[in-house]
Amino acid sequence: MSISMAALKQLLSRTNTLWKPAARCLAQSAQQKLLPDDYDYDGPHVVTQVPGPRSKMLLKSLDNIQNTEAVQFFCDFKKSRGNWLVDADGNRLLDVYMQIASLPLGYNHPAVVSALTDENNLSAFVNRPALGVLPPVDFPDTLQKLLQVAPPGFCQVQTMACGTCANENAFKAVFFWYRARQRGSLIPTEEELESCMRHEEPGSPNLTILGFEGGFHGRTIGCLSSSHSAPLHKVDMPVLDWPIAPFPVTKHPLDVNAQENRLEEERCLDKVFQLMQEYKNKGRPVAGVVVEPIQSEGGDRHASNSFFRQLRKLAKENRSAFVVDEVQTGAGLTGKMWAHEHWGLEESPDIVTFSKKMVIGGLYFKEEFRPKGAMRIMNTWLGDPAKLVILEAVLNVIQQDRLLDNMTETGQVILQGLEKIQDKHAEVFSNARGRGAFCAVDFPNTSTRDRAVATLRNKGVQCAGCGAKALRIRPALIFQPHHARMFLDILEDTALELKSLGT
Ligand SMILES: Cc1ncc(COP(=O)(O)O)c(C=O)c1O
Incomplete structure (x- = not known):
């Protein structure tokens, strides 16, 4: 994916100082956008069932080589950005799971891309x-x-x-x-x-x-x-x-x-x-x-x-x-x-x-x-020291953009939203819980939870279950209240759909 020079400059001007632990708790409004506009979207864009035809074809060729029973769909990481994951069929999903809870800044964050393209860091990537x-x-x-x-x-x-x-x-x-x-x-x-x-x-x-x-x-x-x-x-x-x-x-x-x-x-x-x-x-x-x-x-x-x-x-x-x-x-x-x-x-x-x-x-x-x-x-x-190059960029962004505060603020929006939906649709899910943006709800059983995950995906949200019947929310640290509200709207839609199917 290409990143505009203006976007890079804007980001990098905020991300080139060292981490100072004392600054961790400074408050900032999470309403201020953390990424340039061309890293964000008004909503998901779903053009096929997920997985779509191209993902299914790729699955067949991968299955010749290894077990693929856990594979959900194939991703186009070059086209993905921020909180948005683009799949092999061009579907754009709001990702609240981030590669098994692992991507701190979402996809193609300019600060990470810049660290990787900095010549001074090249040897860390070339020589393991x-x-x-x-x-x-x-x-x-x-x-x-x-x-x-x-x-x-x-x-x-x-x-x-x-x-x-x-x-x-x-x-x-x-x-x-x-x-x-x-x-x-x-x-x-x-x-x-x-x-x-x-x-x-x-x-x-x-x-x-x-x-x-x-x-x-x-x-x-x-x-x-x-x-x-x-x-x-x-x-x-x-x-x-x-x-x-x-x-x-x-x-x-x-x-x-x-x-x-x-x-x-x-x-x-x-x-x-x-x-x-x-x-x-x-x-x-x-x-x-x-x-x-x-x-x-x-x-x-x-x-x-x-x-x-x-x-x-x-x-x-x-x-x-x-x-x-x-x-x-x-x-x-x-x-x-x-x-x-x-x-x-x-x-x-x-x-x-x-x-x-x-x-x-x-x-x-x-x-x-x-x-x-x-x-x-x-x-x-x-x-791998190459990972430490990426981590340094990530830590600078966490500090500069006060992402811990963002998680507290966004977490409140998520949890309050989950509670509101569960009050209205108690038969669909319950037990809303969370710390910061690390949130979950319980469905009545495994099959309903799995159906919810599949329905959410087809409505444009990538998420996952954990345990027997929980749906877990593990967004990137750049997930903001406006993303949370989009997610909650789609979750409520999903709850209504499951209800109409007699869940
Ligand atoms: C709490 C916890 N510990 C350890 C692991 C194992 O980590 P990895 O999959 O990187 O080996 C996981 C993975 O999900 C985890 O959630």
Whole structure:
């Protein structure tokens, strides 16, 4: 796609300064357009069913090569811009899902395009280094960009390729830390080095990570052993004997149902405590607890700030590390850079993992979680500095355009709109909930939810489900109140249509 010089200049004049954390909370009206007019539209433009004939043809050729059962339609990324996704058949959809919650600034944002076309950045795209052994000369400076947006309390960071990789390596860091504390040294003994090769103790210790029902952390064996959101992710896979705690089944709105929710949260915290004792007694202590601030793949399940504060305390009392998986919630969609910043923790988490809207995967960790010895947290690429070039552009835009405030403001419009529609059409959906623009509603069952997603798509909105019956909203950080109103109008239309079909 070509970008007009005027548009580029206008954008770049706002996006060439470094991130300053103190400026995060400045207010600005989200009504001011964040992109030039030729990046926005008055509405969707749907000319065929989605998927259309060209998408169907492409699907056939892709299916010759790989499994395509999850493919929805093909995209024309060159023609897509801002919040608007153009598909292979020329349909233009308002995208409230953004490539599985991952694009921070939507499509072809001028600041990102400019970073990619800047000659000074060329070598980062041309030469992919093995970062753990031969990093580029500017790597320490580049990592400062990640540290400038670190959650409070962190000054160490390790990049990774994706969210799963971030979590799997977070668990490794937890186990290294736990064993170092037990043996009183960071250096493994000869006996440990020898016994680990036979999968025997003490080199291969019986340590566990406590995860939650409904949690999702990735698809490798460690991540799957702590994930409990969908049977299809787990079936046929061997898993580790790690404890599974119940996650609160809360009622929305949380504040209106605070008393009932508190009892439910206490039940779950009691169970966490019991599991910690039980696993200690069976010689498989809980070395770490992993939790998402909002269970995302599990169906947008929320708990109160107090629940998370108490969970953090429980982890500390049990001498377990507290790992917060911000792969889906991080990077601003909830109105704060990190969703766990809403909790008001007395002590920060021990490790925070990220990916998706952060462009690169990775983990922030406290100094005591830094492994001793080369190659212990390692893989060939350890991420990709080219992604950090993009991230720098993204962070500058987040700051310059005050996109966290935009998410708070737009989130209010979305949530109030969802509540209004659910009041009118309670039989279609309910349980409107959200933090910032990270919002969801529940349909009565999976098939109605899936029909809603398909209907929305054919009316020009790209969105997705999560859990058994939730519809999730995960727009880009440039999604503004006027986009939210367009989305809500189409959602209401969809509700009416589902109602007329007898939902
Ligand atoms: C909370 C959470 N953790 C981890 C992951 C895994 O990330 P990735 O798909 O990048 O491996 C996801 C992916 O959806 C996620 O939502």
